[in-house]
Amino acid sequence: MTDWSKRFxxxxxxxxxxxxxxxxxxxxxxxxxxxxxxxxQAVTEDMxxxxxxxxxxxxxxxxxxxxxGKALEAxxxxxxxxxxxxxxxxxxxxxxxxxxxxxxxDRNGFIGYTxxxxxxxxxxxxxxxAQTAMRDVWAEGSVVVATAIGGLL
Numbered sequence: 001m002t003d004w005s006k007r008f009x010x011x012x013x014x015x016x017x018x019x020x021x022x023x024x025x026x027x028x029x030x031x032x033x034x035x036x037x038x039x040x041q042a043v044t045e046d047m048x049x050x051x052x053x054x055x056x057x058x059x060x061x062x063x064x065x066x067x068x069g070k071a072l073e074a075x076x077x078x079x080x081x082x083x084x085x086x087x088x089x090x091x092x093x094x095x096x097x098x099x100x101x102x103x104x105x106d107r108n109g110f111i112g113y114t115x116x117x118x119x120x121x122x123x124x125x126x127x128x129x130a131q132t133a134m135r136d137v138w139a140e141g142s143v144v145v146a147t148a149i150g151g152l153l
Contacts, residue, residue, distance in 0.1 A: 011058065013096060014082035016071040018113070021057040023086060028052050054084070054094065054117040061110045069111040073099055081120035093120040 010017045028050035034043040060068040075082060076099040085091040094117035102112040 008087040009085075011056070011084075011086050013072070013084045013094070013115075013117070014075045014078060016075050017068065018058040018060050018072055020087050021059060021112075023054065023056045025054040026052040051119055053097070054086075054119070056086075056113075056115040056117070058113045058115050059110060060113075063109065065109050065111050069101070069113075072113065072115075073101065075099075084117055094118060095120055 008020075011020050012018070030047035030050045032045040032047050034045065036043060058072075060072060062068075076096045078096060081093045081095055083091050084094045096115070097118050098114075098116040100114040102114070104110070104112075
């Protein structure tokens with residue numbers, strides 16, 4: 001039988017280590033719902049995979065809890081993607097979105113956190129969108145048309 005308590009490792013984000021009470025990663029699809037006037041049923045359109053988020057109930061504890069907590073909180077000031085390693089998952093690159101600290105008077109040496117991360121893009125620039133590509137084609141075509149019209153006048 002597997003002893004799960006020995007298989008868990010400490011989590012870390014950008015090198016700041018913490019323990020995990022619970023984690024709630026979400027996966028989603030972006031669905032557009034088109035309600036048609038006079039229709040009895042909406043038309044749905046799959047717009048692709050959504051980004052989702054990872055919500056973690058975390059804590060630091062022990063004699064170094066204050067130092068570890070400050071290191072964890074500092075990660076949320078980093079404006080670029082950072083590596084996140086959870087107890088049972090492979091490392092991934094995320095944006096550290098929000099961090100809420102919770103301390104209780106009767107739990108000295110224990111600092112709780114609610115952390116939210118958003119998976120980072122795979123490095124593909126945002127200009128890969130169809131709208132941006134259409135805008136570029138239109139801009140190039142406009143120059144050609146303007147030149148042609150100018151040549152006629």
